[in-house]
Amino acid sequence: MDKNSEIDNVDRQILSILMKDAKTPFTDIAKQIHVSGGTIHVRMKKLEKMGVVKGANLTIDYTKLGYDICAFLGIYLDKSSLFEEVAKDLEKIPEIVGAHYTTGLYNIFAKIICRDTNHLREVLHDKIQRIQGIQRTETFISLFENINRSIQIVQNDEE
Numbered sequence: 001m002d003k004n005s006e007i008d009n010v011d012r013q014i015l016s017i018l019m020k021d022a023k024t025p026f027t028d029i030a031k032q033i034h035v036s037g038g039t040i041h042v043r044m045k046k047l048e049k050m051g052v053v054k055g056a057n058l059t060i061d062y063t064k065l066g067y068d069i070c071a072f073l074g075i076y077l078d079k080s081s082l083f084e085e086v087a088k089d090l091e092k093i094p095e096i097v098g099a100h101y102t103t104g105l106y107n108i109f110a111k112i113i114c115r116d117t118n119h120l121r122e123v124l125h126d127k128i129q130r131i132q133g134i135q136r137t138e139t140f141i142s143l144f145e146n147i148n149r150s151i152q153i154v155q156n157d158e159e
Contacts, residue, residue, distance in 0.1 A: 006050065010035065012154045014043055015052070019150040022056045059148075062113050069114040070145065073128070074106035074138040082133035083107060089131045095123045106138070 013033045017024055026040040047053040062070070077086060083101055090096050090110060098111040114120040120139075128137060 006046070007052065009154070010039075011043055011047060011052075014040060015047070016152070016154040019153070067113050067115050069112075069116060069120050070142040071112045071114065071120055072140040072142065073108075073110045073112055073124075074140070075108040075110060075128075076105075076135040076137070077107040078133050078135050080107055086131055086133045090128070093123065093127050095119075095127075 010033060014029055017029050017032060026044070027037045030037045030040050044053065062068075075086070075090075077083065086108065087099060087101070090099055090108070095112050095114055096110050097113050100109045101107065102109045112120065112123060114123055120141075124137065124139065128134065
């Protein structure tokens, strides 16, 4: 059975609205797509149970909290087979806010948020580069993020 066979256009419309603003009340969503508030509630429970919806997140402007550095880190491993072990160690570092097992030059590509360049250096030197299995790293500091969005799951003619 197709993984998405239980997801219909109503589900996609609900998700699309919540991806734009996760705080949208179910009653407002119901009015927009012409169903009852109860339908929205039931559909959301179904989507959570299916694992399509995995919680909700706040979007934080870290610079307003004193975290001025966003960096991306390409991580080379001694062996690809060390990925799970290294990933568990990386997960313990609070400054790492995302990590991906990748193809290409790096085995792991991670996103790091730090207060300043000294904090970044400390995280790299004292935490990340001490992890067994990491051969070396390459750091890219983000100067500005101009796109941060979800993918469009409803075509304009379906809204």
